[in-house]
Amino acid sequence: MRTSTSDSKAGGRDLKAALVAEAREAGFDIIRVVRADAVPEAPGRLREWLAEGRHGSMGWMAETEERRARPTTLWPDTRSIVVLGMNYGPDENPLDLLERRDRAAISVYARNRDYHDLVKSRLKRVARWLVGATGADVKVFVDTAPVMEKPIAAAAGLGWQGKHTNLVSREFGSWLFLGSIFTTLEIEPDEAHEDHCGACRRCLDACPTQAFPQPYQLDARRCISYLTIEHKGHIALEFRKPMGNRIYGCDDCLAVCPWNKFAQQARESAFHAREELRAPLLAELVAFDDAAFRAFFSGSPVKRVGRDRFIRNVLIAIGNSGEVALVPLVLARLGDGSPLVRAMAVWALGELAPGEARNRATDALAHEDDEGVREEWQRLS
Template sequence: MKSGLELKERLVAQALSEGFVSCRLCRPWDVPHVPTQLQTYLEKGYHGQMTWMAERVHWRGDPAKLWPEARSVVMLAESYAPEHDPTEVLNHPDLGAISVYAQNKDYHDVVKKRLKRLARWLISEAGGEVKVFVDTAPVPEKALGHASGLGWQGKHTNLVSREWGNWAFLGSVFTTLDIPVDVAEIDHCGSCRACLNACPTNAFPAPYQLDARRCISYLTIEHKGPVDAELRPLMGNRIYGCDDCLAACPWNKFAVLASDMRYAARDDLAAPSLAKLAKLDDAEFRNKFSGSPIKRIGRNRFVRNVLYAIGNSGLTELRVTAQALCDDQDPVVADAARWAVSQLS
C-alpha cells in the first residue's frame, strides 16, 4: 500500500506526463465563500440569459454536495497559450477575431479524454471511485483551482498562475480517496489593472467582478437575439469570444505554449475573411465548424456576429455583403444586416 504522499507524487508526475501543465489538490469543501458569491452574482443579474447558472445552485455553490462521498479534488490545468499575438487580428477590420480556444478542436473533448486516462490510472494505482469534470457540470472550477494552489482568480475573474499565466483550460477529478492537499494560492495581482483597462465594453463593474451582459464572450456566444445597439460598435471585429483581458495579463510572460497540436489555430480560423463567413448557409456552417466549439451557437448567431463586425469595419466594399442578408429568413440576422448597411452608408 502506497502512502498518501507517495501516491500524490506519482499522481502529479502522471498528470504532467499526460500533458497537463500543473496538478494540485484540495478538498471539495475548501470553497465556503462560493455560495454567497454566487448568490450575489445572480441577484445583480450579471449572468444575463445564462439561466442555467441559477439552476442547481446548491451544487454549483458547494461542490461537496455534488458528490458527498468525494474526499479529494484533483485540479488540473492544460495550457492553450498561442504562439501568435491574438490581438493582432483586431487591426484588420476585414477579418474576424475568434477567441484562441476556439480556433481548432473543441477543448471539452480533448481535456475530458486526458482526464479519464488520469482517472483510470488513479484507480489502477489506489482504487477508490472517481468522477471527472471539464466545464460541463455545476463545478466551481476557478474557485477550486484557487483553493488547490493551481493559481488565483485574477481581477478579470479567470485563474492566473505565476507558472503558466492565464491561458489554460481547467479540469477536475473528484475521488473518494483521501489524498494530501496543497496550500491555497494567494493573490498576486497587486495594483495591476491591465485586464480591466483592456476590456472594450467595460464589463468589469469592479475588480474581480464581471457583468456578463457587457462581456463580448457572452454577447457573441451565449446571448440570443439582437445585441443592444449601444454595445454593437464596441464589439469591433470580434465574432466569437474575446481574449483582450486574458492577453493583457503580464503574468503571461511565463505562459507555457500549448503542447497539443489540436489547440493550434486552423489556417482558416486564425483570421478568417468576414465576407466569406457571412455567406455561410446552415449546411456550410455545420461542415466548416464540425468538431469546433463554434458549432454550438449555430449559423444564425454566428452570422449575426459577423454582420456586426462588418458594420464596424468602416469598409464600404463590405456593404454589398450585408445587403445580401437584409431579407434573411432569420429575423436577428436580417436585423444585423440592416444595421451593418446603415453603419456603412
C-alpha cells in the first residue's frame, strides 16, 4: 500500500494513541511500535540457524535470508514497524485430546478459519487509517512474508521469545497471532520486554521429539508441526510413535507455558474451534478422498497440506491408537494412489495387526514399485 507522500515524522502521543484505538477497534488485542533497526542480532542468528540445516526442507527460508534478516532490506524506506497481536486462546486445554487416541488432535490455530486471511484484512484496515491520517507510505505483512516477526515483536514489547522460540505474552500467554505494518513514519517506539522464563523449562521437556537442542533454539526437522505440515515426504520411523494422534501441528510446548494462566479465550469468533474440528474421529478422516478432504477443511489452513499428506498423518495416528477395529480402514488404504498414504498404511497395519501385515508382505513386495512403500513392507517381512 503506497501513497505519493514522502517520509514524514510523526512521533506524537496523540497519533500513537489514535493508532492504538484504531487497532483495537479493528480487533487487535495488543499493539506496539519498534524502530526498523531494533534487532541487530537477528541476521547472525538466522545465518547460523540456516547453516546448521535446522530449517529442513523449507528452502524459502534460505532463499529469502537477506530480505528476512533486516526489515530495511525488505523495504529500505522503513522507519518504524507497527506490530499487532491477535489473541487466539483456546477455551480448553488442547493437551487433553492427546489421551483420546481414537480422535485426531489438530493444532488450536487451525480449528477454524485460516488466520492469515483474517489478520491481513484487519491489518489493511489499520494501514488505510494510518495512510489517511498521516499520508505516510505503508506495507502490511503476515507470517507468509520474509519477516522475522517474533524477534521484532519482542523488541517492540509485545512479549518475549520463550525457550520454545515462540512469543510469550504476560497478558495472552503463548496464544498470539502476529502481523506488522512497515511505515515510513518515525513513530515513538515502545520498550522491549524482559525475558520472564527464568529457570522454567516446561516447554523444552514437553516436546515429544526433543526438537530443542538447547533453550531458545529449534531444530525444525524434529518438530511435529514441521513434520505434519511442511514435510512433503515419508515421516522417519523415529518420529511416528512420538506423534501420537497429532495429525496437524503440535501445541505441547505452547500449552504447558505457565504464563498461559493469564491467557483468555479468543474474543474473535473466527478463532473459536469449529465443533467438527475439536476432536474428529480418525475413522472418519482416513476415508477422505480429495473432494471430501477439501470440503471438510474448507476455509481452514489444514487444506493447504493436501489430502495425501493429511491421510499420511492420520494413518500414523491410527497406528498409535491401539484400535484394532480400525484395521479394515487401514487395509483400504493399502491400494491408495499416493505412495505417502500406502507407506503409512503399511506401518499402521504393522502396529495394529502385525501378523496380518507379515502375511501380506511377500505378495505386496511383488507388486509395489515405490521404494518408500517397499521399505515399509520389507521392515515387516
